[in-house]
Amino acid sequence: MKNAPDGVIDQLVVMGATGDLATRHLLPALALLLRERRLPSELRVLGVGRKPLTDKTYRKLGARALAEHAPGINVSDRAALVRRMGYLHADLRQRPDLRAVVGVRPVIAYLALPPSEYPRAVQALRAGGLAPGSRIVVEKPFGEDLESARELSRLLHAVCPERDVFRVDHFLHHQTVQDLLALRLANPFLESLWNREHIERVEITWEETAGAAGRVGYYDGVGALRDMVQSHLLQIVALIAMDIPAGFEERSLRDAKAAALRRVHALTTHQVATRTARGRYTAGSLRGQPRRGYLQELGVDAARGTETYAYLRLTVDDPNWSGVPFVLRTGKALGRPRRRISLFLRTTPRGVLSAAPAVLSFDMGPDRVTFDLAGAGSNGLPAVAPFRFETSRPSQPLPASARLLEDVMAGNPTLAVRDDEVEESWRIVDSVLAGWRAGVPPLQDYPAGSAGPDLPVE
Numbered sequence: 001m002k003n004a005p006d007g008v009i010d011q012l013v014v015m016g017a018t019g020d021l022a023t024r025h026l027l028p029a030l031a032l033l034l035r036e037r038r039l040p041s042e043l044r045v046l047g048v049g050r051k052p053l054t055d056k057t058y059r060k061l062g063a064r065a066l067a068e069h070a071p072g073i074n075v076s077d078r079a080a081l082v083r084r085m086g087y088l089h090a091d092l093r094q095r096p097d098l099r100a101v102v103g104v105r106p107v108i109a110y111l112a113l114p115p116s117e118y119p120r121a122v123q124a125l126r127a128g129g130l131a132p133g134s135r136i137v138v139e140k141p142f143g144e145d146l147e148s149a150r151e152l153s154r155l156l157h158a159v160c161p162e163r164d165v166f167r168v169d170h171f172l173h174h175q176t177v178q179d180l181l182a183l184r185l186a187n188p189f190l191e192s193l194w195n196r197e198h199i200e201r202v203e204i205t206w207e208e209t210a211g212a213a214g215r216v217g218y219y220d221g222v223g224a225l226r227d228m229v230q231s232h233l234l235q236i237v238a239l240i241a242m243d244i245p246a247g248f249e250e251r252s253l254r255d256a257k258a259a260a261l262r263r264v265h266a267l268t269t270h271q272v273a274t275r276t277a278r279g280r281y282t283a284g285s286l287r288g289q290p291r292r293g294y295l296q297e298l299g300v301d302a303a304r305g306t307e308t309y310a311y312l313r314l315t316v317d318d319p320n321w322s323g324v325p326f327v328l329r330t331g332k333a334l335g336r337p338r339r340r341i342s343l344f345l346r347t348t349p350r351g352v353l354s355a356a357p358a359v360l361s362f363d364m365g366p367d368r369v370t371f372d373l374a375g376a377g378s379n380g381l382p383a384v385a386p387f388r389f390e391t392s393r394p395s396q397p398l399p400a401s402a403r404l405l406e407d408v409m410a411g412n413p414t415l416a417v418r419d420d421e422v423e424e425s426w427r428i429v430d431s432v433l434a435g436w437r438a439g440v441p442p443l444q445d446y447p448a449g450s451a452g453p454d455l456p457v458e
């Protein structure tokens, strides 16, 4: 094998190599990078897992996964990736010896494992003498509350510095989210509008038609709040509410996001009752097809009381944002998909005319940015949408999962989530969970295929 040039890591160790993330997302993303000639030529992929596979049987599994999940990539590029794959049979519960794998030269250790195994994986890396300069990639959910997130960070810091920990969030690599960030960074004039004087309300919505089938093993007991709000949606709150960072590099951007999250109010019990809602889908129908309820999904434990819909109205303790609600909504098994970030702007001096607000929206799938402005409606009074500006440029050629890997391989943590950001997010989410654990507000049923549970009156 060729030696890698200085600073280039030549081994990606995928811990949990036979799982859904590794086979459905990671291998296709690697194959895409290889096709685009963006994968370092020295990089080898070492799968680590508890299934008793050999190099040969793991390569077969990889080839099958690529045929199924990356059919658009030609056979020779897929085969070229498969040739770079090898396997180590190791059950983390048996305290495997990883010295020969991680202790010799720097590696990228990708934890594609159930979150319950993260601490064991980090211990195994530590016992294996993880070579300095290595990077560790950690998928969401990062902990299950503030305390467990802190503990996991403590474990990680005993093995490598924070700069080499990549808590990855696919949302931050999404084209639309990067458009939002670029818009702020590249257009300083927008900053004079980017505050309570001009923005009335912010809504961040990620609603899906898919239910939890097939993901129950992970989702049950985690739920919509921990799965979506703690990670993705609060990152978007941070990108909107942050002060404009000095530059687009890891320190400035992550400092600005962490500071914004610190200013988001944790909710009191009374506020949890009046500003949040949670729901769980029951049997219903979508486009004429019957849909099971969440409790009928295979493997669900009703006693866990898992919510499949979460709504929160947050405020940011900052003179720029005081009084501006940040409304977060996310749920499964809904009647239509809505994946949108919207900033509602004031169109008339407050209290003078009641035109609906102009809206700047960022859609995720299909990716699109639109700006609806007020002009004269048919009756001559201001109305929104006579003027619409819409993006028309093509999306980036690489999906979020591939761009994220590129950043990890380049050692660029700008879009990875730092420990203090994670802790601030959990502070906010823990305040909601405390109310929900006390039964406030109650968990509502909503039929699959509907618009979701009733939401608090604003």
Ligand SMILES: NC(=O)c1ccc[n+]([C@@H]2O[C@H](COP(=O)([O-])OP(=O)(O)OC[C@H]3O[C@@H](n4cnc5c(N)ncnc54)[C@H](OP(=O)(O)O)[C@@H]3O)[C@@H](O)[C@H]2O)c1
Binding pocket: 015, 016, 017, 018, 019, 020, 021, 022, 025, 048, 049, 050, 051, 090, 091, 092, 093, 111, 112, 113, 114, 115, 117, 139, 140, 141, 218
């Ligand atoms: N899948 C997604 O779309 C997705 C999206 C975002 C984030 N994530 C996160 O990514 C992580 C992995 O998710 P996943 O969906 O891939 O889970 P998964 O399908 O359950 O796969 C987990 C993998 O870990 C292996 N594993 C479990 N216990 C082990 C042990 N003691 N020693 C060694 N290997 C062990 C499993 O081996 P076996 O094959 O033998 O069970 C399997 O290969 C989770 O943290 C999840 O939250 C997943």
